[in-house]
Amino acid sequence: MKRFSAVSIIGLILLFFQSCDDTTDTFTISKPTAPILAELNFTQLELDAVNTSNPALTLNWDEANYGIQAAVNYAIQFSKEDTFITPITASTITGQTSVTLSISEVNSAAGSTGVNPFNWSDVYIRIVASLGTQNTETATSNVIKLNVYPYFNYVFEDYFLVGNGLAPGWNNNNNNPPLFRDHTDSNTFYYTGLIKNDNSGYDDGRFKILENIGLWQPQWGEINPEGSDDPSESGKVAGNPGTQSSDPGRFGVTSTGYYTFKINFASKDYTLVSYDAAGKTSPTSLEIQGTSTLNVAMTPLDFDGHLWYAKSIRLTPGNIEFVTDASAKWGSSTSFSGLATDGGGEIPVIVEDDYDVWFNDLTGRYIFIPLNL
Incomplete structure (x- = not known):
């Protein structure tokens, strides 16, 4: 019996090594020839x-x-x-x-x-x-x-801010200012403006991002959950339900000031850095003028007078510019969102609809958000 067991064990060991060398189930491919x-x-x-x-x-x-x-x-x-x-x-x-x-x-x-x-x-x-x-x-x-x-196809996503560091507070339907979409990369958005944290409190100076006015989901925020979401100048973002079923943490600043917030929804990265607004003054008045509409007076946001808006205005195919009381004409060549400059040309309006229009006089960024498309 001992002799039989020894032979059996040797056979099993040989079989094991043979199986390790068996490559009948593996294959290699050559460098592919492209279609x-x-x-x-x-x-x-x-x-x-x-x-x-x-x-x-x-x-x-x-x-x-x-x-x-x-x-x-x-x-x-x-x-x-x-x-x-x-x-x-x-x-x-x-x-x-x-x-x-x-x-x-x-x-x-x-x-x-x-x-x-x-x-x-x-x-x-x-x-x-x-x-x-x-x-x-x-x-x-x-x-x-x-x-x-192409015929008209509104392919863009729009995002809105909510939080106690910004104008609407924690109210999801309070003239929430939008993020400004980059005209060259529809995944990248910006917000440059005042963010308040007057008392340097941990839970103050906070904000999140909503996809729809009046709805708490989908929402986007810091990847770290609330309570562990220490204010940071950069990090990763998470979304409910974009990346998870629970709500994400909050973005935030430790002191009141002007900041530029940048977020990329493709890479899920953000930065939140100080912005020098010293010496930058807003125009006394600002109008939307052009062939797409009668002249429309824009309203500065009480919280931050560098942000201007006009709600639910009818625009028809044509063009518009942002015209100041000093007759400066801010414009660009890209529809729906862009980066306007003084003398930059007329902004094309390519489809008729009611729009919320926002303009930032610190950066020249603008966004037209259609309400019915």
Whole structure:
């Protein structure tokens, strides 16, 4: 019995080492050959808001080659730059080399890249191949260009401030000032203005971010929970329900002053740093003027006179400028949000609606928030 046991043990050990060397279940892939996207037989595509489920565009490509038999994933990406700095994925498929996109899908993808509706704009299209559920080993096709004319598609998110360090206090429906969206990156927002913490209290000088006036969720704040949310000049953000089911902590400052708050909802990062407002005065009056409306007087915020607003004003397609009592004309070339300068030109209004309009005379940032789109 002892002899049999010894032989058995030796056999098991040999079997173990053989199994460790067995590579029959592993495989390697070669460097992938990228898909080749076929050129279109047309260069312009006008999108109609009627029958938006109808097909608009069919794309074909030669499959990517990974040197093995595998189902390849393909992401169809759009961008307003040929460098695809911020690509938009219009669709994904697996194991196929052709896709047909509807009018609404192309319009949504084009609008999400940041091109304006009711204007001819170039968009760029590519195919990105990958393997597996983790989309690894990517291979990117050539890029083709298409001139599109989208109908209106409001693709932006708007955000509003609430908290005892700011004008509305902890009231989610009290003329809550918005964050000002960056006109070059729709994930980045700014707020430059007065934040109060007169007594340097731990729970004072605080604020959070709401997505909808009058609703507490979705809300965004510091990644650390309340009580551990020490005021900081930088950090990560969390959201309910954006990243979790519980409410996030609060942003905050330790003393009253002017600050610039910057947040990126893609990277979930923020900064909150002091802003030097010394010597910067506001105009005595400010009006919205232009072809989109009759002259509309803006109102300075009582809490911070550098922030001006006009609520629920009707704007029609055309343009506007912010005109001061000294006849300075602040404007820019980007619709919905932007960075205005004195003599910067007329701001385009591309779709009729009722808007809340906000302007910051410290930075020149503006935002038009449509109320019905």
